[in-house]
Amino acid sequence: MKYPIRVVISGPSGNIAYSALFSLLSGDVFGKDRLIDLVMLCSCPNSSQLQGVDMEIVDCAFPCLSSHLCTSDQHLAFANADYVILFGALPRGPGMERKDLLLKNKDIFEQQGKVLNEVGKPSVRVLVVGNPANTNAYILQQNAPNIQKNHITALSRLDHNRSIGQLAQYFNVSPSEIQNVFVLGNHSNTMVPVFNHVLLNNKQCYDEIKDVTNISQTIRTRGSKIIEARGQSSAASAAQASLDHMRDWHFGTEKITSCSLPAPKENIYEVPEGLVFSFPCKCVDGEWVIQDMDIPDELNTQIQKTIDELIEEKILAQHE
Amino acid sequence: MKYPIRVVISGPSGNIAYSALFSLLSGDVFGKDRLIDLVMLCSCPNSSQLQGVDMEIVDCAFPCLSSHLCTSDQHLAFANADYVILFGALPRGPGMERKDLLLKNKDIFEQQGKVLNEVGKPSVRVLVVGNPANTNAYILQQNAPNIQKNHITALSRLDHNRSIGQLAQYFNVSPSEIQNVFVLGNHSNTMVPVFNHVLLNNKQCYDEIKDVTNISQTIRTRGSKIIEARGQSSAASAAQASLDHMRDWHFGTEKITSCSLPAPKENIYEVPEGLVFSFPCKCVDGEWVIQDMDIPDELNTQIQKTIDELIEEKILAQHE
CATH class of the missing domain: 3.90.110.10 (Lactate dehydrogenase/glycoside hydrolase, family 4, C-terminal)
Incomplete structure (x- = not known):
C-alpha cells in the first residue's frame, strides 16, 4: 500500500457524507493501493449518530483505512490535511431568509478559512459541497490567502x-x-x-x-x-x-x-x-x-x- | 467498454440498495470498463421513491450505465440476468412472530425461485441480502433446481x-x-x-x-x-x-x-x-x-x- 493521505470530511453525519464516505474508503477515489487517514470534523464528535457511522466504517474493514478520527477541533483536523471535503453547512431552516442563510454560513466558512490559513499546507486541496457552495468557497478563500488560490473549489x-x-x-x-x-x-x-x-x-x-x-x-x-x-x-x-x-x-x-x-x-x-x-x-x-x-x-x-x-x-x- | 452484463437488484428503494447501487454503477464491482444493464425489481416500480432513485442514477452520468429499467415483472427481470442481488425482503413488523416473518419471506423467495428456475440462465449468480438471508436463500434454491446450486449465496x-x-x-x-x-x-x-x-x-x-x-x-x-x-x-x-x-x-x-x-x-x-x-x-x-x-x-x-x-x-x- 502507498503512504497515507489525510482526508478531512466536514458534516460527516449528514446524508451526502453517508453516501460518499464508504465509496471513498473503498479506494474508488484515491486508488485501491492508497492508505487514507480519515478525519471526520463535526461540532458534535460524540453524537451517537456519528459514532454509528464510525462503527460502520470499522465494520467495512476497508484495506485502505489507515486511521479514523472524529473531532470538533478544526486545528487538529486541518493540520497536514491533503484533501478537505466540506459537506457541512447550515441548511436553510423554516422562515429563514436567504440573507440569514448566507450570513450563518459565512461565519462557518470564515472560521474554517482562518484555521486552514493558519495550520493548513499551502497545497491542501479543498472542495466545498455545502450550499451556497460557490459563495461559501469564496468566503473560505478570502480568509485563507496562504492556501493556493486555485485549490479552493466548489462542486459544480x-x-x-x-x-x-x-x-x-x-x-x-x-x-x-x-x-x-x-x-x-x-x-x-x-x-x-x-x-x-x-x-x-x-x-x-x-x-x-x-x-x-x-x-x-x-x-x-x-x-x-x-x-x-x-x-x-x-x-x-x-x-x-x-x-x-x-x-x-x-x-x-x-x-x-x-x-x-x-x-x-x-x-x-x-x-x-x-x-x-x-x-x-x-x-x-x-x-x-x-x-x-x-x-x-x-x-x-x-x-x-x-x-x-x-x-x-x-x-x-x-x-x- | 466491455459488453454489458445484466444486474438485477430487488428492493431498490430500500436503504441498503441506496447505499449499494451508486458504487456498483461507478464500476467499483465489475470494473470501470464494464457496461451494466441495470434492472430494479420492485413491487411498485412507479413509486415516486423509486423514480427519485432512478433520476439520481441518470444524474450521475455513470459511464458504465448501459441501460436502466424499473419493473415489477419478475420474468422480465430475471431472463438473461447475469447477477441478481436480492436486497428486498419483508422486514419484521410490530407484533410479528419470527415464524410469521419466515413464512412471509418464504412466499417471496419461493416465488422468485420459481421464476428464476423458469427463465434464468443456469449460470446466473445470486446473492441474498434480505433477512433471514440464509433461509431465504435456502427457499430460493429449493425452488430453482435448474440454477447451478453453488450460485445461490447469502451474505455473510x-x-x-x-x-x-x-x-x-x-x-x-x-x-x-x-x-x-x-x-x-x-x-x-x-x-x-x-x-x-x-x-x-x-x-x-x-x-x-x-x-x-x-x-x-x-x-x-x-x-x-x-x-x-x-x-x-x-x-x-x-x-x-x-x-x-x-x-x-x-x-x-x-x-x-x-x-x-x-x-x-x-x-x-x-x-x-x-x-x-x-x-x-x-x-x-x-x-x-x-x-x-x-x-x-x-x-x-x-x-x-x-x-x-x-x-x-x-x-x-x-x-x-
Whole structure:
C-alpha cells in the first residue's frame, strides 16, 4: 500500500457524507493501493449518530483505512490535511431568509478559512459541497490567502453530470458516449449548461439538440424535482459528483469537466476576479486548467445573470 | 467498454440498495470498463421513491450505465440476468412472530425461485441480502433446481468484515494487515467467528487474542448496536459487504473470505447437505471454493447451535 493521505470530511453525519464516505474508503477515489487517514470534523464528535457511522466504517474493514478520527477541533483536523471535503453547512431552516442563510454560513466558512490559513499546507486541496457552495468557497478563500488560490473549489460536477445524463437520455445512449458538455456559473438555478461543443460518439451533435431551453431548465430545477420524488434531497448523486471531482483532481483528466474555481485575473467569460465560478476544466498533474471555450452569443445574458447572482451573494454575505 | 452484463437488484428503494447501487454503477464491482444493464425489481416500480432513485442514477452520468429499467415483472427481470442481488425482503413488523416473518419471506423467495428456475440462465449468480438471508436463500434454491446450486449465496461478508474490523481495532492496525479470519453458520447472533488461523502481517497471532469470547460477542451483536447508535440499521456497511461479495465473485480472490452457500454432500463441519451456511471460501474463475479449514474443538457446541437454528428456520418456513 502507498503512504497515507489525510482526508478531512466536514458534516460527516449528514446524508451526502453517508453516501460518499464508504465509496471513498473503498479506494474508488484515491486508488485501491492508497492508505487514507480519515478525519471526520463535526461540532458534535460524540453524537451517537456519528459514532454509528464510525462503527460502520470499522465494520467495512476497508484495506485502505489507515486511521479514523472524529473531532470538533478544526486545528487538529486541518493540520497536514491533503484533501478537505466540506459537506457541512447550515441548511436553510423554516422562515429563514436567504440573507440569514448566507450570513450563518459565512461565519462557518470564515472560521474554517482562518484555521486552514493558519495550520493548513499551502497545497491542501479543498472542495466545498455545502450550499451556497460557490459563495461559501469564496468566503473560505478570502480568509485563507496562504492556501493556493486555485485549490479552493466548489462542486459544480453535479450540474455537469446532470447535463450529461439529460443528453444521454435525449439521444438514448450511454453517458459514456457524450462528451464536451460543461456548466458555467453558480450552483443554483441561474447555472448555464453549455452544449455547443458537445460530442456524441466523438461527432458534433449540437444541431441535433432541438430543445436546448427545456433541457437546460430540467438540469437547473433537477434538485427540487428529486426532493419532490424522494421526499429527501439528492444525497447519492451529490456524493458521487463529489467523488468524481476528487478523483479527477487526484488522478487528472483529459476530458472536459466542470469545476467551480476562483475566477482568474485573465478575463474569462467576463467573470470578476475571485468570484468562485464554474468553468470548463481539464485537470493535469493535480491542477485544474480552465479551458477558454467559446460559447454562443445568446448565452451572454444568462451568464451575466449568474455572475450578478454571485456578486449579490458575496455582498449579502459580507454585510454584517 | 466491455459488453454489458445484466444486474438485477430487488428492493431498490430500500436503504441498503441506496447505499449499494451508486458504487456498483461507478464500476467499483465489475470494473470501470464494464457496461451494466441495470434492472430494479420492485413491487411498485412507479413509486415516486423509486423514480427519485432512478433520476439520481441518470444524474450521475455513470459511464458504465448501459441501460436502466424499473419493473415489477419478475420474468422480465430475471431472463438473461447475469447477477441478481436480492436486497428486498419483508422486514419484521410490530407484533410479528419470527415464524410469521419466515413464512412471509418464504412466499417471496419461493416465488422468485420459481421464476428464476423458469427463465434464468443456469449460470446466473445470486446473492441474498434480505433477512433471514440464509433461509431465504435456502427457499430460493429449493425452488430453482435448474440454477447451478453453488450460485445461490447469502451474505455473510458483513459478519466477516466486522470480524476483521474488530481484530484491526484490537491490534490497532489497518484492516489490510489482518487475514485468514472467517465466520461459520447463520447470519444471526448464533454465527461463529473463527480466529485460530488469523494472520497479523502474515504471522500467526491467535495466541495474542486474549479476549476471543468478548470479541465474538461484539461481532454477533453489532447489528443491534448500530441501530442503537444511528437510529437506523446498518445500510452502508451491509451495502459495502454485498459489493465486496460480488466483486470477489466476479474477479476472484485468493484471500480467505466468508460466503454462505448450500452445504455440499461432503461432510464439512457436520453441516447437513443443502443448508445455506457460511463457509471459509476462496473464489476461483467465478466459483466459490470452500476451504475445509480446521477449527478448535471448543467451537463445536457453537457450530451445532447455529446448525440447529438453520434447521429450525427451515422447518418453520416449510410449515404452512
